[in-house]
Amino acid sequence: MAGLELLSDQGYRLDGRKATEVRKVQARMGVFAQADGSAYLEQGNTKALAVVYGPHEMRGSRSRTLHDRAVINCQYSMATFSTAERKRRPHGDRKSTEMSLHLKQTFEAAVMTQLYPRSQIDIYVKILQSDGGNYSVCVNAATLAVIDAGIPMRDYVCACTVGFVDETPLADLCYAEESGGVSSLALALLPRGGQIALLQMDARLHQDHLEALIEAAMIACKGVSKVLDEVVRQHLQEVSMLTAE
Amino acid sequence: MAAGFKTAEPLEYHRSFLKENCRPDGRELSEFRTTTLNIDSISTADGSALVKYGNTTVICGIKAELTNPTVEAPGKGYVVPNVDLPPLCSSRFRPGPPGELAQAASQFIADIIESSEVIQPEDLCIERGKLCWVLYCDLMCLDYDGNLLDACVVALLAALKNTKLPEVTVNKETSLPQVNVDQRHSLNIHRHPVATSFSIFDDSILMVDPTDEEESLATAQLTVVTDEEERLCCLHKPGGTAMSGEKLQECMSRATVRQREIQKLINKVIHSVNMEK
């Protein structure tokens, strides 16, 4: 890649991480009182906030009610200050509409919607600071928020973005790597069954490398799911201690 | 009782009048409503005119601005007409983007300006390829009671004749335009297009200058635009009952009479405004 050296020959990346190392994940659940479920997640410098309302009765267009399962309504938007130059239309443009579509689809697969027929679950995700991997950070934050709301899910949904430089897959790309024209693959995984809820790839990559890239992405996702699992257990510990007194 | 009959059976109500070939407001079939013209009523515009066809009121304001000509036509300035039907002129128009009637009217006015060559675009050019005038002609309907197109054409023509453009000289070194406001010359108008609208009732009866009610009950609309040399600039009939060549000929002769009438009116009013200055 022209310009900056994405992967030095000793195997270190721009921010000093190893090829398969995921950025530092810090998360807190139950950050808002009035929401049914909420979570704040930082993955490296990318900060996202997820809020879940529901399952509640259908509001807005009644015609979309499904008589056998809940309708998931997702909205993805980026704060105007989240990127270098100010974003004029935070959620109207095609990119964020598509991102909301993908979130909706990912969680329609993971959440057990058939338990709540004729109802609606709203998931709102806001990117406060964007440093690459927006999609995967949103999915991870939303997973925590749905768990915090107590809505049953088949499994954690953890996502990760993987790049491919000089024949080696790089886990969890930051903005510099993503915009450097690296072919990036975003993967949302249900770790226990190894099932892929969503797969999205840009830029050119030869077919033979595809297997290696997906393998690396699944390992990275499993790593993220361990971190998320640990955050949930610790949150439940605190809550149970408070109620125990 | 007549009001009840009119709202219950509007078509029958009108037919009863048309049998004695007159109309609910007392006019004959080929008679126009009182046409009132007021020139130079807006001082902030470079040219303005207000026209009333009975209740239908249209005001036209022309603002001239300096701009560089388009790549395809470096030697020509251009005219940007726009017909606006705000909600205040009739309950049928809702706020928001212009509806089909407003857009069709704007397109009609643009076609008239181009087809009738009322002004030569070359007159609007100051410096070939660099600087020219653009005339924004905004026609706003203040009260909609049928026959919008006739009122718009007369308002536009009167406003164009009333337009005064300041002198512009391009300073050689800085190539910046210098505008001296007090030295103004008016546009020279080559042709005087005047529109005459008809509507056809019950596929047979032809009537001139329809009101809003007559327009909504009519089965066809026709607008003929002629200039002083009896050349036709536009024959706009967007569908509706078919008309034979003879019927069209009848309309065209009525239109030429109307053209002379309006031209006389405009010249007199312009003359009175200049006299008074």
Place this chain on the structure above:
Amino acid sequence: MEACSISNLKLREFGCEQSLLSRPDGSASFIQGDTSVCAGVYGPAEVKVSKEIYDRATLEVLIQPKVGLAGVRERSQEQCVRETCEASLLLSLHPRSSLTLVLQVIHDDGSLLSCFLNAACMALMDAGLPMSCLFCGVTCAISADGQIVTDPTAAQEKESRALMTFAIDSTERNILMSSTKGSFSVHELQQCIVVSQKASEKMFQFYRDSVKRRYSKYL
């Protein structure tokens, strides 16, 4: 009142294909020389409450240009085609329903509005909608030297002094719709009307032949 001379008038080769699309209820493509248009008709179908008319069907015409979005010119052409179709369709037979006519420009090489009208008429017939008469579109241009040219190409249109498009109905050959550009004398207008009425004979004969060919298997 100078009149223009009329000699060797001709119509470019034209053709039509019916029910070429599977989804619309009626569809037709019409080709005049290089100008070609594709039309699709849906209806009588469900109508939006805001557009519902109690005693007749609501006809909606949409013109899609080849490049970019529909502008003011397409909107005024839509009005012409819509009111022409409304004059020929028996809308009162299907109250509170909607008819949608979509016209897609395939290629514009002159006489586009008449190609719209011909495609619309064939598509409405293909959809089996009740009509009181047929209509066809004829475009006449008056060239710089006063010649009348029927069915002009884009080049002929550009350097013509005046351009007129007429919709003519099949029963009494009268003028349903007229849309003109440029200036012309009354005499020239009447001449173009009579020429268009003559040309419409050929078009209606072509309509009859194409329907005859289409039903040739069911006689």
Place this chain on the structure above:
Amino acid sequence: MKETPLSNCERDFLLKAIEEKKRLDGRQTYDYRTIKVTFGTDYGCCFVDLGKTRVMAQVSCEIVAPKESRPNEGIVFFNIELSPMASPTFEQGRQSELSVKLNRQLERCLRNSKCIDTESLCVVSGEKVWQIRVDVHVLNHDGNLMDASSIAAITALCHFRRPDVSTQGDEITVYSPEERDPIPLSVYHMPICVSFSFFQQGTYLLVDPCEREERVMDGLLMIAMNKHREICSIQSSGGIMLLKEQVMRCSKIASVKVSEITELVGKALENDRKARKAGEKCGFAESLPQERITALKTDKTPVEAMDVTEKVDDIIQKAEVPPLSVPSPSLPVPGVGQVGQNTWGLDEEEEEEEEGEEDRDSSGEEEEKGTKTQKEKDKDEVVELSDSEEEEVVILHPDT
């Protein structure tokens, strides 16, 4: 207008048929429907028929100012129009979910994979570059719009020729096709999309789903590749649970299909180039299927015009000549004229003191005052302009 609903029995039958590897039109699981590629009259216009799905693509170019972030690169813009002609559910104007998804996927597949050389589109670096606009119109929706649109878009781009251009200083001249023959775009590779539909939670897989199969499928995996077996983009949608092995199997099938389609497109482009070189007429008119009974074509037909002049003359004679005398307008006050018998007796109110102003208090006047332009009351009153933002207020006296 809503789509006709899908009945339960139709859904059950389709799923059972797929389990027995049987499809509605008798295709195998990995078969494509017949693909027909034809070209329009001018360069850059191409039609793709994928079974009954019909799509038209048109490429056009325009000189615009470049983006600040990339001053010496041209701009390529894609737009898929779901025309209301294609299906009763497509509405005019409103961006439906499907249209957003298709547009984004086409953009990702053709723009992010850099298949068009944008540097060659630069005319004057930083000032003027070519903007290539690809409009894809969907004419008939019978399933799998993504594949049809991507084939149409890339074929139209290869078929397109932009006018030649030369620059002297900052003056650029664009040559029309007659002066210099236009230049093709430089296309590095041709990404083609292949769509796989999944049924019964991923157990069954079909290529190129038709419209009925799309309505019963759980999800869709779209893989865009070029003939050098490079993957340009992957996108999975719908609530499906994929396994890694399935994705790998799909990419192998995709590479086979892509090479077939690329070869077909290459042949079509070649035939068209030969036809244009041989000077034959080409375009939509030629592709009219003459053999079908629903199509009919006639060649040039003369219009006999013998008795035109007689007819016109008798029409004009019959019409009565318009009267020459015309009622003259009355001028109650300078600046105001009126013609036609006036019903409101304007003259009696002659003695109104405000001259030069409409003295009838018709409704038109009040609203007009409400409008932003302040109407001039009379000569000496200071004309107070609307709160326009210029610093100093210029008082205009109309009678100077």
Place this chain on the structure above:
Amino acid sequence: MFSALQDRVGQILLPGDEFCSDTDDTISLSEPVKSEKLVCGPGLRRSGARLLVCKSGVLRHKPPNVFWIDCQQRRYVPARGETVIGIVTAKSGDVFKVDVGGSEQASLSYLAFEGATKRNRPNVQVGDLLFAQFIVANKDMEPELACIDSSGRASGMGVFGGGGLLFRVSLGLVRRLLAPNSDVRSDLEQLFPCELVVGLNGRVWVKAASIQQTLIVANLLQSSDAMTATQRRQLFAKVQQGAL
């Protein structure tokens, strides 16, 4: 008028053609001027003394005095007494909303089933197929369906559809299928046994022994839509020995 129509039977007519009665009823002393009664079906419209054609198609004649235009149409317009296949779209209160492919959704009361009472309601789910008859269908009223005939028996109507395939054909083919001794049906019978439900709104439901045969019948019917009788027989014969 009668003879004018008579000699145009089998020809193509376009909207706008008309038959006026005054041309041919020459007052002849010989045979008494019988007032012939004409029954004009779809595609013909009476306006004053004239008979106007309003759809393009072939003029057909049934012996006594019935004339109609056989027009190829895809969009169904409900008419009283016609049996159609509908899809249940909604259950609101005691009325089912049924999609019949027309301009409005038809309504079907829960009592309009055989043996249905207030307590013993019919088991109808959203998405089921219904074979029903129109009891009310005109342009000014919402169409109404019923699954019982005048004597209260179902006679073949009601919910059906397990295991078969529903597909759409043009209204012309449906009329030919339902014609008394229709040749299309006789050709089909020679192929292999199958169950066929034909709705006048262009919807056909077919179920054969295996899925393969059901698909073959469906494809045959859809392709024979635009074929002459001879071409169809060849196709059926080819299928007979070929792809069994």
